[in-house]
Amino acid sequence: xxxxxxxxxxxxxxxxxxxxxxxxxxxxxxxxxxxxxxxxxxxxxxxxxxxxxxxxxxxxxxxxxxxxxxxxxxxxxxxxxxxxxxxxxxxxxxxxxxxxxxxxxxxxxxxxxxxxxxxxxxxxxxxxxxxxxxxxxxxxxxxxxxxxxxxxxxxxxxxxxxxxxxxxxxxxxxxxxxxxxxxxxxxxxxxxxxxxxxxxxx
Amino acid sequence: xxxxxxxxxxxxxxxxxxxxxxxxxxxxxxxxxxxxxxxxxxxxxxxxxxxxxxxxxxxxxxxxxxxxxxxxxxxxxxxxxxxxxxxxxxxxxxxxxxxxxxxxxxxxxxxxxxxxxxxxxxxxxxxxxxxxxxxxxxxxxxxxxxxxxxxxxxxxxxxxxxxxxxxxxxxxxxxxxxxxxxxxxxxxxxxxxxxxxxxxxxxxxxxxxxxxxxxxxxxxxxxxxxxxxxxxxxxxxxxxxxxxxxxxxxxxxxxxxxxxxxxxxxxxxxxxxxxxxxxxxxxxxxxxxxxxxxxxxxxxxxxxxxxxxxxxxxxxxxxxxxxxxxxxxxxxxxxxxxxxxxxxxxxxxxxxxxxxxxxxxxxxxxxxxxxxxxxxxxxxxxxxxxxxxxxxxxxxxxxxxxxxxxxxxxxxxxxxxxxxxxxxxxxxxxxxxxxxxxxxxxxxxxxxxxxxxxxxxxxxxxxxxxxxxxxxxxxxxxxxxxxxxxxxxxxxxxxxxxxxxxxxxxxxxxxxxxxxxxxxxxxxxxxxxxxxxxxxxxxxxxxxxxxxxxxxxxxxxxxxxxxxxxxxxxxxxxxxxxxxxxxxxxxxxxxxxxxxxxxx
Numbered sequence: 192x193x194x195x196x197x198x199x200x201x202x203x204x205x206x207x208x209x210x211x212x213x214x215x216x217x218x219x220x221x222x223x224x225x226x227x228x229x230x231x232x233x234x235x236x237x238x239x240x241x242x243x244x245x246x247x248x249x250x251x252x253x254x255x256x257x258x259x260x261x262x263x264x265x266x267x268x269x270x271x272x273x274x275x276x277x278x279x280x281x282x283x284x285x286x287x288x289x290x291x292x293x294x295x296x297x298x299x300x301x302x303x304x305x306x307x308x309x310x311x312x313x314x315x316x317x318x319x320x321x322x323x324x325x326x327x328x329x330x331x332x333x334x335x336x337x338x339x340x341x342x343x344x345x346x347x348x349x350x351x352x353x354x355x356x357x358x359x360x361x362x363x364x365x366x367x368x369x370x371x372x373x374x375x376x377x378x379x380x381x382x383x384x385x386x387x388x389x390x391x392x393x
Numbered sequence: 394x395x396x397x398x399x400x401x402x403x404x405x406x407x408x409x410x411x412x413x414x415x416x417x418x419x420x421x422x423x424x425x426x427x428x429x430x431x432x433x434x435x436x437x438x439x440x441x442x443x444x445x446x447x448x449x450x451x452x453x454x455x456x457x458x459x460x461x462x463x464x465x466x467x468x469x470x471x472x473x474x475x476x477x478x479x480x481x482x483x484x485x486x487x488x489x490x491x492x493x494x495x496x497x498x499x500x501x502x503x504x505x506x507x508x509x510x511x512x513x514x515x516x517x518x519x520x521x522x523x524x525x526x527x528x529x530x531x532x533x534x535x536x537x538x539x540x541x542x543x544x545x546x547x548x549x550x551x552x553x554x555x556x557x558x559x560x561x562x563x564x565x566x567x568x569x570x571x572x573x574x575x576x577x578x579x580x581x582x583x584x585x586x587x588x589x590x591x592x593x594x595x596x597x598x599x600x601x602x603x604x605x606x607x608x609x610x611x612x613x614x615x616x617x618x619x620x621x622x623x624x625x626x627x628x629x630x631x632x633x634x635x636x637x638x639x640x641x642x643x644x645x646x647x648x649x650x651x652x653x654x655x656x657x658x659x660x661x662x663x664x665x666x667x668x669x670x671x672x673x674x675x676x677x678x679x680x681x682x683x684x685x686x687x688x689x690x691x692x693x694x695x696x697x698x699x700x701x702x703x704x705x706x707x708x709x710x711x712x713x714x715x716x717x718x719x720x721x722x723x724x725x726x727x728x729x730x731x732x733x734x735x736x737x738x739x740x741x742x743x744x745x746x747x748x749x750x751x752x753x754x755x756x757x758x759x760x761x762x763x764x765x766x767x768x769x770x771x772x773x774x775x776x777x778x779x780x781x782x783x784x785x786x787x788x789x790x791x792x793x794x795x796x797x798x799x800x801x802x803x804x805x806x807x808x809x810x811x812x813x814x815x816x817x818x819x820x821x822x823x824x825x826x827x828x829x830x831x832x833x834x835x836x837x838x839x840x841x842x843x844x845x846x847x848x849x850x851x852x853x854x855x856x857x858x859x860x861x862x863x864x865x866x867x868x869x870x871x872x873x874x875x876x877x878x879x880x881x882x883x884x885x886x887x888x889x890x891x892x893x894x895x896x897x898x899x900x901x902x903x904x905x906x907x908x909x910x911x912x913x914x915x916x917x918x919x920x921x922x923x924x925x926x927x928x929x930x931x932x933x934x935x936x937x938x939x940x941x942x943x944x945x946x947x948x949x950x951x952x953x954x955x956x957x958x959x960x961x962x963x964x965x966x967x968x969x970x971x972x973x974x975x976x977x978x979x980x981x982x983x984x985x986x987x988x989x990x991x992x993x
Binding site for chain 1: 752957
């Protein structure tokens with residue numbers, strides 16, 4: 192912890208980040224890394240995570256807010272600066288969180304829900320073009336292809352974190368320290384590599 | 394050093410700092426992590442336990458408090474219904490060592506069967522209710538709750554809500570107080586035994602205490618006035634305060650962190666200091682009712698006979714923006730719109746979003762409950778269900794839960810339906826933890842009153858839905874110590890059930906044979922379906938299965954299992970190799986031998 196972090200930067204209006212995906216994808220870990228980075232970079236931060244029934248393969252949402260003084264921990268509709276989706280169609284389900292000019296960071300990983308296999312609404316054909324027609328400001332991440340470079344399919348969330356990190360003025364060292372203090376020691380290196388890959392995505 | 398803690402982590406830390414020495418509770422979203430954190434970080438200082446149910450947990454804490462120790466109990470809102478009996482009378486008896494009941498409400502019903510407002514219970518029992526608004530307050534208010542409890546000899550409810558419990562915020566932790574007290578129960582029957590002759594003076598003392606608490610609440614730092622523009626004053630509470638600050642930044646605010654017993658002096662002072670009072674409270678309109686009873690004019694739940702602040706679900710910024718709009722329209726809120734109201738929020742490209750299949754929570758790949766529900770689907774029976782992961786068996790394609798009321802009702806409703814002469818056999822379903830919680834008495838009722846219902850205990854060796862807590866059947870305490878493991882079958886025998894069978898739910902034919910026999914018979918049965926939760930025990934049954942496309946006849950029988958590992962795209966059935974747990978249930982339902990372990 193550096194000494195600056197106890198001093199909160201003044202005059203910063205509240206901004207929001209939303210992470211969505213499917214239970215088990217590592218959303219809570221990723222959002223904890225973000226929140227810790229915000230705190231150590233000298234901002235007030237609040238973060239809301241959904242537990243309970245959402246873990247059983249349901250949609251998961253984590254909401255993060257930062258600024259000089261954050262009031263509500265919940266993100267108002269249409270205000271998030273960035274919407275990160277660890278799954279291909281989930282960003283569209285939670286489109287209402289994102290500000291119209293906000294950035295969507297979407298992984299191409301598709302997880303087909305049971306309802307699509309047994310019900311009437313199939314898993315839709317969605318590609319980069321479909322997503323761009325909804326989110327003009329989009330970073331589409333070929334996540335599994337990217338993780339092959341580092342040999343760990345579970346690091347998708349950290350690649351997306353890297354992409355998100357370019358949108359905020361937090362020192363890169365703070366991101367890396369948050370990764371080091373949050374993930375298990377044996378996964379630190381692979382996550383740092385994943386973060387770098389994400390940070391260089393366009 | 395500043396830490397980023399959830400409300401639940403902060404409550405645990407606050408209790409530890411306050412010198413708590415006994416904590417007993419029952420898991421329930423969103424309260425579960427409070428006791429988990431206490432047992433994980435502070436087990437050397439604090440005795441922690443999972444009680445079989447909330448009533449037990451509450452009473453254990455009463456015992457500790459009565460001997461002079463600081464004690465706490467934790468539960469979700471509906472847990473307090475189970476613990477209502479000790480709550481109501483302990484309010485009469487009063488605490489000696491500080492006593493705090495942490496009750497976590499679930500406005501919006503994220504993971505609950507109702508959204509009852511625990512503040513009503515505090516009023517009913519005539520005890521204080523404390524409501525922190527964020528993690529920092531969760532820590533500070535928990536400590537203060539112990540002080541109030543001990544200073545006034547009252548049990549205190551610390552009320553959390555889902556958003557407080559599961560939000561992180563910056564917290565500055567402190568040290569644990571050294572209480573250095575002798576734990577010794579002082580014999581004093583009129584003080585501790587509410588036989589009618591002593592209960593009457595107890596009730597008198599309770600009312601006197603209530604009046605004293607009311608004065609204390611008015612001067613407590615847990616309640617505060619923030620003067621801003623005096624034309625509008627908003628009274629609010631708990632987490633809702635933060636949403637109010639964001640949507641009504643101009644208004645003066647009375648923030649209640651200790652709303653009951655009502656801080657009348659403060660309520661009057663605030664009302665006199667502003668032109669107009671607006672009450673923004675989540676769920677019930679309790680503050681509003683009381684403020685009106687004081688003769689103070691205000692608006693809250695309704696405005697001109699229409700809903701203003703909804704009584705339904707969680708309050709958030711978006712809900713309050715709508716409230717602000719209505720207030721502005723009727724001239725009650727005389728300020729220019731804030732940017733949150735004027736900014737463009739609608740994505741103009743939403744029309745390009747295709748229809749999305751819903752993604753509700755489902756039984757996991759490899760879940761043992763699936764086998765029982767699938768098997769029950771072969772019989773024309775009524776299935777009375779209960780509270781746990783297995784409630785998810787109500788969803789298609791399994792569709793095999795017909796009722797759910799509360800913990801334990803899976804067993805008892807089956808008995809009642811059978812006694813009413815229902816035209817089909819009735820099967821009650823209950824999980825292992827729920828069976829120990831409140832299924833045993835129901836089974837005793839069946840045994841005692843010559844019932845014929847079939848009870849199935851889905852024993853997955855863990856309290857699963859709340860995130861895998863130990864229970865009396867797992868053989869482990871909360872801190873992982875080995876202990877006695879209660880046996881469902883032995884309990885069944887002891888309460889008079891003659892037909893008791895254990896089945897492995899992954900062996901479909903065996904399970905079907907047992908069910909057939911039980912359903913055909915005219916007697917009570919206890920079927921214990923034993924297979925551990927693969928998520929809790931990190932068990933992989935075998936390598937992921939694959940589908941032989943040559944053998945697959947596209948009959949879709951396997952899809953009737955509702956397994957997230959089995960995916961259909963068009964007509965093709967595939968098994969998701971990342972999700973499959975290898976339980977093999979799908980290979981049992983496939984008549985063509987198309988699903989199985991294939992050497993790659």
